[in-house]
Amino acid sequence: MMVVVVACNRVESPKPTPVTERYRLAADAAALPLLRALANAYAAANPYTELTVEANSRTGLSQALQSGHIALAATSLVPPPPTATSLWWQADLALDGVSVIVHPQNPISDIATRDARDVFAGIRNQWEQLGANNIGAIKVAVREEGDGGRAVFDQLVMGDQPLTLDALVMPSAETMMNYVALNPEAVGYAPSARASAQPSVKALALDGKTATPANLSSGDYPLSRTISLIGAREPQSELRNFVAWALGPQGKQIAESLGYASLN
Numbered sequence: 506m507m508v509v510v511v512a513c514n515r516v517e518s519p520k521p522t523p524v525t526e527r528y529r530l531a532a533d534a535a536a537l538p539l540l541r542a543l544a545n546a547y548a549a550a551n552p553y554t555e556l557t558v559e560a561n562s563r564t565g566l567s568q569a570l571q572s573g574h575i576a577l578a579a580t581s582l583v584p585p586p587p588t589a590t591s592l593w594w595q596a597d598l599a600l601d602g603v604s605v606i607v608h609p610q611n612p613i614s615d616i617a618t619r620d621a622r623d624v625f626a627g628i629r630n631q632w633e634q635l636g637a638n639n640i641g642a643i644k645v646a647v648r649e650e651g652d653g654g655r656a657v658f659d660q661l662v663m664g665d666q667p668l669t670l671d672a673l674v675m676p677s678a679e680t681m682m683n684y685v686a687l688n689p690e691a692v693g694y695a696p697s698a699r700a701s702a703q704p705s706v707k708a709l710a711l712d713g714k715t716a717t718p719a720n721l722s723s724g725d726y727p728l729s730r731t732i733s734l735i736g737a738r739e740p741q742s743e744l745r746n747f748v749a750w751a752l753g754p755q756g757k758q759i760a761e762s763l764g765y766a767s768l769n
Contacts, residue, residue, distance in 0.1 A: 523553045524553065525553045525554070525555055526553065526554050526555070526742065527555040527556075528554075528556050528576045528577065528743075528744050528747075529559070529574065529575045529576060530544060530556055530559070530577045530578065530579070531558065531559045531560070531561040531565070531566055531575045531578050531579075532558060532559075532578060532579040532580065533561065533562065533563055533579070533580045533652075533653055534560070534653070534654070534677060534678035534699075535580075535601050535654060535678075535696040535698070535732060536580055536581055536598075536601075537558070537560050538699060538702075538763055539579065539598070539599060539601075539698070539759070539760055539763055539765055540558050540579040541558045542759050543747075543751045543756055543759055543760075544557075544558050544747075546759060547747050547750055547751070551743070554743050554747065556747065561575075561578070562651065562652075563580060563584050563651050563652070563653065564651060566580055566735075567585070567587070570593075570735070570737045571587050571737060576744055577734060577735075577740060577744060577748070578734070578736070579732060579733070579734055580732070580733060580735060581601060581730045581732055581733075582651075582652075582653035582656050582730070583595065583733055584735075587737065593735040593736065593737070594736040594739045595733050595734065595735050595736075596748060596752060597731050597732075597734075597768055598731075598733060598734050598751065598756075598768070599757075599760040599765040599766060599767055599768060600718075600721045600730070600731060600732065600768065601696055601697055601698050601730060601732055601766075602696075602697030602698075602721055602730075603654045603657045603658055603694050603695070603716075603729075604694060604695060604697040604700040604701070604708035604711075604716050604728075605621055605692065605693075605694050605708070605709045606682065606692070606693055606694060606695050606706040607685065607692050607706070607709060608688065608689040608690075608691060608706070608707065609686075609704070609705065609706065610640075610689050611640065611689065611707060612636070612637050613632075613636065614709060615709060615710040615713060616635070616709045616710070617712055618661075618662055618712055618727065621662050621711070622662055622664070622666055624645065624692060625645055625647070625658075625662070625663060625668055625692075626663070626667065626668065627645070627670070627672075630642055630643050630669075631643065632690065642690060643690060643691075644673070644690045645669055645672040645673070645692060645693070646672065646673045646674075646675050646681055646684055646685065646693035647673070647674055647693065647694070648674070648675055648681065649675070649676060653730060654678075654694055654695065654696060657728055657729075657730050658694050658728065661727060661728055662728070675693065678695050678699055681693045681695050682695055682699070682703050682705065682706050683705075686703075686705035686706050695708075697716035697721075697726075697728075697764065698763050700716075702763070711726065711727055711728060714726045714727070716728070716729075718764065721765075721766035722766040732765065734748060
């Protein structure tokens with residue numbers, strides 16, 4: 506008897522082509538460097554995820570989330586909820602501070618909270634009153650109302666003391682730091698993580714404490730705020746994976762490398 510063996514070629518099923526998932530994100534001035542760094546690191550490790558990060562104001566973030574223009578936002582001052590019965594989805598990401606900044610030529614390296622209040626109120630308007638001779642009159646710069654840094658500074662430094670009418674209002678953190686960098690007489694404030702990375706300005710210690718991640722975590726630095734992720738709804742799919750990664754060990758490591766304090 507003759508046996509015939511027929512060889513069968515195996516036909517492999519076609520592999521599905523990966524589909525790139527694209528998301529638009531946004532952040533305010535304090536959170537922008539952190540969100541961009543997180544998005545870039547995650548996209549580098551996940552080539553089929555594209556995360557675009559844009560800058561926006563607190564009001565702009567709220568409008569963009571409600572309209573669906575962006576899927577997720579990072580902010581230092583959470584806007585009011587979209588409706589009385591609908592709250593933001595929210596996850597706390599890191600801590601940042603607000604640093605009083607001056608020109609690098611200014612000899613002052615520390616300022617007391619009460620002195621900062623007097624300066625921004627116009628009660629003290631000459632640098633020699635603070636021990637900085639040969640600089641002249643103090644030029645005060647502040648951020649616009651609604652900015653997260655302004656909210657923290659007004660609450661914790663100014664209290665019920667009004668700002669000087671001579672204060673110049675800066676529309677962005679970049680404008681603030683550029684103004685101070687170009688004017689030896691100037692004083693302003695900026696997000697601590699951004700100020701510490703900018704050699705053209707000098708961040709002052711406040712009441713003897715600098716805005717280091719350790720001092721922010723311990724509460725020793727008085728001007729701190731939480732950077733939060735918010736969304737119109739809970740993130741799903743690959744965006745949910747990004748959020749979990751950002752809140753995890755790798756995200757915390759990136760935050761600390763940029764001068765933010767990670768949250769436990």
